Amino acid sequence: MIRFDHVTKTYKGTKRPALNSIDLEILRGEFVFLVGASGSGKSSFLRLILKEDRPTSGNIHVLGQDLNAISNRKVPYFRRNLGVVFQDFRLLPSKNVFDNVAFTLQVIGKSRGFIQEAVPDVLQMVGLAEKANRLPHELSGGEQQRVAIARAVVNKPAILLADEPTGNLDPSTSAGIMTVLERINAGGTTVVMATHDNAIVDHMKRRVIELVTGQIVRDEDQGAYGMTAEIALQDSGLTAEIALSEGLARPVGPAQPHVAPPRYAPPVPTSTQATPVVAPPPMQPVSRPVPASQPVPVQQPVSEPVTVPPTPQYERPVQAAPAPNGAQTAPAQTGPVVPAGAHPGTPPMPVNPPQPDPHDPATESLTLAEKLGLRAPGAPADPAKDQNVGPTT
Numbered sequence: 001m002i003r004f005d006h007v008t009k010t011y012k013g014t015k016r017p018a019l020n021s022i023d024l025e026i027l028r029g030e031f032v033f034l035v036g037a038s039g040s041g042k043s044s045f046l047r048l049i050l051k052e053d054r055p056t057s058g059n060i061h062v063l064g065q066d067l068n069a070i071s072n073r074k075v076p077y078f079r080r081n082l083g084v085v086f087q088d089f090r091l092l093p094s095k096n097v098f099d100n101v102a103f104t105l106q107v108i109g110k111s112r113g114f115i116q117e118a119v120p121d122v123l124q125m126v127g128l129a130e131k132a133n134r135l136p137h138e139l140s141g142g143e144q145q146r147v148a149i150a151r152a153v154v155n156k157p158a159i160l161l162a163d164e165p166t167g168n169l170d171p172s173t174s175a176g177i178m179t180v181l182e183r184i185n186a187g188g189t190t191v192v193m194a195t196h197d198n199a200i201v202d203h204m205k206r207r208v209i210e211l212v213t214g215q216i217v218r219d220e221d222q223g224a225y226g227m228t229a230e231i232a233l234q235d236s237g238l239t240a241e242i243a244l245s246e247g248l249a250r251p252v253g254p255a256q257p258h259v260a261p262p263r264y265a266p267p268v269p270t271s272t273q274a275t276p277v278v279a280p281p282p283m284q285p286v287s288r289p290v291p292a293s294q295p296v297p298v299q300q301p302v303s304e305p306v307t308v309p310p311t312p313q314y315e316r317p318v319q320a321a322p323a324p325n326g327a328q329t330a331p332a333q334t335g336p337v338v339p340a341g342a343h344p345g346t347p348p349m350p351v352n353p354p355q356p357d358p359h360d361p362a363t364e365s366l367t368l369a370e371k372l373g374l375r376a377p378g379a380p381a382d383p384a385k386d387q388n389v390g391p392t393t
């Protein structure tokens, strides 16, 4: 479904790659958390999947298509298979909930009949059926994010990419958003979610991929955020960057094939209210890892979800020894990062905010309409159709 082969992304004007030789496979139906410190490469990873940017080297396949082979003209059609949710919602402030969701379908030419059926269905699914006539500013943050999710999935995309979708929300509202995302995933959509929210990751027990300075240091089927290098290193006073360069943390090897996890029936909504159908138990602080120079232990989850039956265990196939050409078969090193030689009191790694590259046509000021696949990059703007949107909070 999503495959990265030796993918490196180095932005112009920078020396260190934002993503460094990533090998990875995400299978149909998976729910994957992408975690890591600020600047570790999570958003870059998502942008590459969306073909909003292109790798400096390596190949990416999404839904069986080689992204290098998709022309700019065909990018909007490719993106119709992908839904995208951002931290800041990005709703149209002057359109009501129904029209915000319908807009995407109208622009891609769906019939009025289709829209009249599809929009109420998806609003029901996210628990907003009764708020279809509200404007965004008449909604809570969590409700606005539900609208954004409804817009992202109304066209039934195969993949949903979510970049910090709970970043602006309180814990209980975030739990409601996660219930919605689980429901979407249970319907067959592959979900890839970048997050800093350790409580959510610990609670969900889904596949966790951790990035440290653009390298995968952990890839676990049912991981937790609490054992990440980020926390371990912060506690030890080491920065992730130093740990990698000193060989104290190790990147994992090439992609491991995954066996798709079995599906389960999600809780069926009994109410159209915006509040979560069943709120998960309160999330608790994650206990911190231990002393430097000791391997970070695998922690037991601190709370069990009540709404989601535990996902049955599934195992990665054991891989053969590296092939002579070293291409795809080297066994991955998995497991937690091992911090050592701690220096208490060292502040966390400073991070430079992402800078757009004005000379790269792939990243050049894409409008939301382009990102959502509603208009080809560079195509003439239509003021009647294009979105002029920003954060609605």
Ligand SMILES: Nc1ncnc2c1ncn2[C@@H]1O[C@H](COP(=O)(O)OP(=O)(O)OP(=O)(O)O)[C@@H](O)[C@H]1O
Binding pocket: 011, 012, 014, 017, 018, 036, 037, 038, 039, 040, 041, 042, 043, 044, 045, 351, 352, 353, 354, 355, 356, 357, 363
């Ligand atoms: N357009 C760009 N031009 C130059 N450097 C960039 C660009 N976008 C990102 N970077 C750099 O690439 C690295 C990875 O950034 P990225 O935004 O992918 O990290 P992130 O893990 O998503 O961070 P955050 O959690 O803060 O969103 C950072 O060092 C960042 O400064």
